[in-house]
Amino acid sequence: MPDYRAPLTDMAFVNKELLGMDHYQQLDGCEPLTEDLWDAIVDGGAKFAENVLAPLNRNGDEQGCDFDNGQVSTPEGFAEAFRQYGEAGWQSLSIPTDEGGQGLPGSMSTLLTEMTAAANYAWSMYPGLAHAPITCIRAGGTEAQKATYLPKLYSLEWAGTMCLTESHCGSDVGLLRTKANPNGDGSYTITGTKIFISGGEQDITENIIHAVLARVEGAPEGTSGISLFLVPKVMVNDDGSLGERNAVHCGSIEHKMGIKGSATCVMNFDGATGFLLGEENRGLEVMFKIMNTARLGTALQGVCLGEAAFQGALAYARERLQMRALSGVQNPDGPADPIIAHPDVRRMLMTQKALIEGSRAFIHWLSRLNDLTQYGSEEQAAEADDLMSLLTPIAKAFCTETGVEVTNLGVQVFGGHGYIREHGMEQLLRDMRIATIYEGTTGIQSLDLLGRKVMGSGGKLLRNFTKRVHKFCEAQAGNSAISEFIEPLAAVNAQWGEITMQVGEKAMENADEIGAASVDYTLFGGYVALAYMWAQMAEIALQQDGDFYTAKLATARFYFQRILPRAEAHARAAVAGAGSVMDLEESLLHL
Numbered sequence: 001m002p003d004y005r006a007p008l009t010d011m012a013f014v015n016k017e018l019l020g021m022d023h024y025q026q027l028d029g030c031e032p033l034t035e036d037l038w039d040a041i042v043d044g045g046a047k048f049a050e051n052v053l054a055p056l057n058r059n060g061d062e063q064g065c066d067f068d069n070g071q072v073s074t075p076e077g078f079a080e081a082f083r084q085y086g087e088a089g090w091q092s093l094s095i096p097t098d099e100g101g102q103g104l105p106g107s108m109s110t111l112l113t114e115m116t117a118a119a120n121y122a123w124s125m126y127p128g129l130a131h132a133p134i135t136c137i138r139a140g141g142t143e144a145q146k147a148t149y150l151p152k153l154y155s156l157e158w159a160g161t162m163c164l165t166e167s168h169c170g171s172d173v174g175l176l177r178t179k180a181n182p183n184g185d186g187s188y189t190i191t192g193t194k195i196f197i198s199g200g201e202q203d204i205t206e207n208i209i210h211a212v213l214a215r216v217e218g219a220p221e222g223t224s225g226i227s228l229f230l231v232p233k234v235m236v237n238d239d240g241s242l243g244e245r246n247a248v249h250c251g252s253i254e255h256k257m258g259i260k261g262s263a264t265c266v267m268n269f270d271g272a273t274g275f276l277l278g279e280e281n282r283g284l285e286v287m288f289k290i291m292n293t294a295r296l297g298t299a300l301q302g303v304c305l306g307e308a309a310f311q312g313a314l315a316y317a318r319e320r321l322q323m324r325a326l327s328g329v330q331n332p333d334g335p336a337d338p339i340i341a342h343p344d345v346r347r348m349l350m351t352q353k354a355l356i357e358g359s360r361a362f363i364h365w366l367s368r369l370n371d372l373t374q375y376g377s378e379e380q381a382a383e384a385d386d387l388m389s390l391l392t393p394i395a396k397a398f399c400t401e402t403g404v405e406v407t408n409l410g411v412q413v414f415g416g417h418g419y420i421r422e423h424g425m426e427q428l429l430r431d432m433r434i435a436t437i438y439e440g441t442t443g444i445q446s447l448d449l450l451g452r453k454v455m456g457s458g459g460k461l462l463r464n465f466t467k468r469v470h471k472f473c474e475a476q477a478g479n480s481a482i483s484e485f486i487e488p489l490a491a492v493n494a495q496w497g498e499i500t501m502q503v504g505e506k507a508m509e510n511a512d513e514i515g516a517a518s519v520d521y522t523l524f525g526g527y528v529a530l531a532y533m534w535a536q537m538a539e540i541a542l543q544q545d546g547d548f549y550t551a552k553l554a555t556a557r558f559y560f561q562r563i564l565p566r567a568e569a570h571a572r573a574a575v576a577g578a579g580s581v582m583d584l585e586e587s588l589l590h591l
Helices: 008-018 021-026 037-064 078-087 106-120 121-140 143-155 285-319 343-375 377-414 426-434 441-456 460-475 480-506 512-542 546-562 566-574
Strands: 066-068 071-072 157-162 179-182 189-197 208-215 227-232 234-236 244-246 248-253 264-277
Touching: 008 037, 008 106, 008 208, 008 234, 008 244, 008 343, 008 512, 021 037, 037 078, 037 106, 037 121, 037 143, 037 189, 066 248, 066 512, 071 189, 071 480, 078 121, 078 343, 106 121, 106 285, 106 343, 121 143, 121 157, 121 208, 121 227, 121 285, 143 157, 143 227, 157 189, 189 208, 189 227, 208 264, 208 285, 227 234, 227 285, 234 248, 248 343, 264 343, 285 343, 285 426, 343 512, 377 426, 377 441, 377 512, 441 460, 441 480, 441 512, 460 480, 460 512, 480 566, 512 566
Parallel strands: 157 208, 179 208
Antiparallel strands: 066 071, 179 189, 189 264, 208 227, 227 264, 234 244, 248 264
């Protein structure tokens, strides 16, 4: 496996210079966060990621999880790392102090997640999924439910899951068949089967708290009749001790392409006892409290695994000797030159670097916006919420799609050696591949963006962002040193509105125009968003001296000259119309 090292210099640049530490001073309801405390948290997280989690990554993939008669065993070392993580208080970093947490904003947890997931993504899913019932209980739970479950979830003595989908419905949860019958004592009997449940069963914790979507008998069909329930693996007595085993069991685990150290379970609820969260038929309102955070976490996977792939590819390219450089001998004492001297290898490395660093800046900015929705002023919260509504589906779709590209390039830099297991590059690609699928596929995110967020708001949500970019470009109009970035940014920013108008006009005649255009539209938006981040980073780099800033400026130029032009292809495809997608009769798709 690549020898992962947390990219602390770039993380500090993004958070201190690009986004600014003054962000933390304007949050109301958080613990004070000084730069020294920020450094201590990030350094501590880096050490845990590098020294505890990274060494378990390869074995986690090779050993995987084992299923035997309803019992699931996780790879060696996973349980001990989980225990250390809980005891160190990492899980409760962004939980309010009056609830027993450390009271820091969620953006600090995003920093921690980037490092832990880059070091060992499969392991990181266990504590990550425990946040799902935590958020749901905090949003819709009674005081008794909070007192019963939250302390153990915060300490990671117990883990948690989110049980949404079923084999016949995928992301269309309105089709679910899991039933809930009231027992007359405040509890419900839950019956049904859920699939693709990460961490649904494991040998790490003594209890697992499942947040389960189900339909109460007699409730309306579709999403309007869905309720949310807490279903513990082991029942909890009134005094907080564990009681009898609940009627929820793992029927099997999936044999997957990647993230093999994460148990993906089929969960059978055979008349299990559950407890309503919130109100009947309003379960999705509670569940959607986690969606922005979950989608950003998935978007972050592209940065995490992309960073690991880039580090491995860069180290290999510096050491691997093959052929002579076109511009002349670079390694006269050796039989060949390092492959990093070859332009095409450099192209792949620069592509990785530009996409990772641009996506890191984008996601950490969105994480700061999420802070404002919770702890900012009323005006700040409203503005941040609107921006996140537009940009979260873009981040989830774009950063996972480019994450697949970046990890794939990691294999390519290694050549044949990347295709074999020895170097770990193929594991990163396999682990990454799921990210474009879960938490809503790229297609679903794109429909949400174009159909609900852009068209559904009459263009208002889009204008909130494009006006922001326009103002930035206007402010730099007299700065000739940065014009190479500002002019193309202003052009694609204006083009975004034009594309929207064209697609919208066509959609008035044919609703399929939205679906046909949506993915290209979203990817176009992703390239614009990263151009906005790179232009801001270039502005900072131009004012500073040193190798880091020289590299940052060169990467910005690479992004604008080599990657941003991709946006034009997506623009043309988005407005091409639904005809070429839909006109061919289904029966003629294969002859």
